[in-house]
Amino acid sequence: MQSHLVRGITRIAAVAALAMTAGLQAVPVMAAEDPLVLGKQLFTKSAVPACMLCHTLKDADASGAVGPNLDELKPNAARVAKALRDGLGQMPPYKSLSEEQILALARYVSQATGGGN
Ligand code: HEC
Numbered sequence: 001m002q003s004h005l006v007r008g009i010t011r012i013a014a015v016a017a018l019a020m021t022a023g024l025q026a027v028p029v030m031a032a033e034d035p036l037v038l039g040k041q042l043f044t045k046s047a048v049p050a051c052m053l054c055h056t057l058k059d060a061d062a063s064g065a066v067g068p069n070l071d072e073l074k075p076n077a078a079r080v081a082k083a084l085r086d087g088l089g090q091m092p093p094y095k096s097l098s099e100e101q102i103l104a105l106a107r108y109v110s111q112a113t114g115g116g117n
Contacts, residue, residue, distance in 0.1 A: 039108025042101055047094060051105075054091070059112035067091055074115040077106040 041062050043051045052062030056069040067090070075083075083100050094102070102111035110116060 017093045034106040037106045039104040076115045077110040077117050080106040080109045
């Protein structure tokens, strides 16, 4: 009777521990690795200089007018990534962005404008 109870409690504790581990892993994955969230953050503030200073993009509430209006240009992801790596005309290359940040920006801008991959 007693050992039955102990075994039951042990099993419950094991399940709870598993659930906690899964929960702890799920939170940072969702917050930090959703490229669309990261891309929007970079676009509006963390890229230096921020894209929104020069570009219009409705999804980001951006109305910069130095560079082309991205809602009209609808660049695909490869075109955004190339502009970030190499720069273009007055747009500086973004040497300080990591590969992950470049891909997140490329994905965000192409998706938000309907530019595709
Ligand atoms: C200092 C102003 C400025 C900033 C900041 C800036 N851009 Fe640009 N961007 C431009 C200009 C100007 C052009 C057009 C260059 C040309 O066609 O000669 C351009 C072009 C582009 C293009 C079109 C590329 C092509 O192939 O025609 C994309 C996409 C783009 N920018 C994305 C971004 C993103 C994403 C960021 C932020 C990481 C950013 N830009 C930051 C000025 C800027």
